[in-house]
Amino acid sequence: MATAADHLAVLVTHDPATGADTASYPVADGTAVRAAVDIARDAGDWWGSIGWKQRRRYLSALRLTMAREVDTLAGIIRAETGKPLDDAVLEVMLAVEHLDWAARNARRVLRPRRVRVGLLAVNQRAILEYAPLGVVGVIGPWNYPLYTPMGSISHALAAGNAVVFKPSEYTPGVGRWLAEAWAGLLPARPVLQVVIGSGETGAALCEAGVDKIAFTGSTATGRRVMATCARTLTPVVIEAGGKDALIVAADADLDAAAKAAVFGGMGNAGQTCAGVERVLVVDTVFDDFVSRVSALAARLRPGDGEGAHYGPIVLPGQVKIIRSHVEDALGRGARAVVGGVESVRPPFVDPVVLVDVPSDSLAVRAETFGPTLVIDRVADVDEAVRRAxxxxxxxxxxxxxxxxxxGIEVARRLRTGAASVNSVLGFASVPALPFGGVGDSGFGRVHGADGLREFSRPKAITSTRFASPVDLMTLERSPKAVPTARRLFRLRHARR
Incomplete structure (x- = not known):
């Protein structure tokens, strides 16, 4: 990581619960970001050359460091986000699991393999292999400042790339910890670097000549990242916002569904892009379900001390969005069965559960990103799928x-990148499954085999095994070549 002498500004972080200053960091300007990418280029050449076994050894050492320092790392996450310590520990555990999977499976997924050649290329041997991209820039979010960016960092490193990571300006301490942990393992090989700053630093990273950008954040910012990267044809992975729905069928276990809805909607103060914002409940069990959710939600208490179920809203501007969504819904005739506008008391928001919300309201159409649930009545699961x-x-x-x-059949009909049956966020704890969205939720995938390939360049190689008996790849073809090829073609493709 660059030194303070290389920077022109300082980033000051704040306790999201109290607003008190907590730490300061030198900001990486454009020059420092480009220097980091240049350093990563050299380090990445070495990293890509050492082979699967050596990379796995170093990544396993990073995993071991993270596991042994779980309390320290979780403490940093808690200090920067205000989330309960237990939630921060769970975040570290999930990040370690995904790192471990990527390190263990990279060779199996990306190693060279022979592929079938087909009739016209019978004299060829065909090989498909995956090469590292080079340098991957990762722009991380603040709501899960370790787990989410590590989905990209782990798989990019395991695939043989160097990484320059720009953490959120609200959670730079997690990024600095990662950089220092890596430097402790390989001080002479800065394969993982961190550059700290706000949007300008992220824009500089997009323009610094990286081979791919992996971004997690809002849809609006994702569009700006894409526009910046488009100028240099830098490919991107975008994991943006969500308005995730939970469907409750008439035969559902209502206790389990209510518990999951409250966890998905209120956990991390609702600041989970893949959590729950809408619940679509079949009419025959609607009232019973609402009663169970209301009882659970009414018991939750936000705060920054022991016993709090979730912490503060990290972004001050988000409080206004949450309030506006609740006000808009109530102003259009919705009912608050738990909480209301008075629940918004910055920096905390008490649970809010809304019913009878008009379908064109902000609380239904836009991402709220707060501890609110909109519960809608539907005639059947088919209607629930259409509305979801x-x-x-x-x-x-x-x-x-x-x-x-x-449930699996219904999950397949949902226009989403991931779905869980009888759980919320079940896919997030399975390292072999890819994660990403469609539409305004972005594109590309992290995690699993697809995540490893996302940070690799497929390369096709053929080698001639023997001279072709029917040589079509010449401008001096035999008079019999094309007629013979046509007869073979018809035998293969023109018969029922």
Whole structure:
């Protein structure tokens, strides 16, 4: 990481619960960001050359450091986000699991393999292999400042790339810890670097000549990242916002569904892009479900001390958005069965549960990103699917039904990148599964085999095994070559 002498400004972080200053960091300007990318280029050449076994050894050492320092790392996450310590520990555990999977499976997923050549290329041997991209820039979010960016960092490193990571300006301490942990393992090989700053630093990273950008954040910022990267044809992975729905069928276990809805909607103060913002409940169990959710939500208490169920709203501007969504819904005739406008008391927001919310209200159409739930009545699951899909977002969803086979069928019909049956966020804890969205929720994938390939360049190689008996790849073809090829072609493709 660059020194303070290389920078022109200082970033000051604040306790999101109290507003008190907590730490200061030198800001990486454009020159410092470009220097980091240049350093990463040299380090990445070495990293890509050492092979799968050596990379796995170093990544396993990073995993071991993270596991042993879980309390320290969780403490940093808690200090920067205000989330309960137990939630921060869980975040570290999830990040370590995904790092471990990427390190263990990179060779299996990306190693060279032979592929079938087909009739016209029978004299060829064909090989598909995956090469590192080079340098990957990762722009991380603040709500899960370790787990989310590590999805990209782990898989980019395991695939043989160097990484320059720009953490959120609200959570730079997590990024600095990662950089220092890596430097402790490989001080002479800065394969993982961190540059700290706000949007200007992120823009500089997009323009610094990286081979790919992996961004997590709002849809609006994702569009700006894409526009910046388009100027240099730098490819991007975008994991943006969500308006995730939970569907409750008539035969669902209502206790389990209510518990999941409250966890998905209120956990981390609702600041979870793949959590729950809308619940679509079949009419026959609607009132019973609302009663169970209301009882659970009414018991939750935000705060920054022991016993708090979730912490503050990290972005001050988000409080205004949450309040405006609640006010808009109530002004259009919705009912608050838990909380209301008075629940918004910055920097905390008490649980809010709304019913009878008009379908064109902000609370239904836009991402709220707060501890609110909109519960809607539907005639049947088919209507629930239609309404769940009636959104520009498409990140994740959940389905609750006692018929698991039917639940999987419903999950397949949902226009999302991920779905869980009888759980919320079940996919997030499975390292082999890819994660990403469609529509305004972005594109590209992290995690799993698809995540490893996302940070690799597929390369096709053929080698001639013997001279072709029917040589078509010449301008001096035999008079019999094309007629013979046509007969073979018809035998293969023109018969029923």
């Amino acid at each position: 899909n009636d959104s520009p977002f498409g990140l994740a969803a959940s389905v609750f039904t006692r018929d698991r086979a039917y």
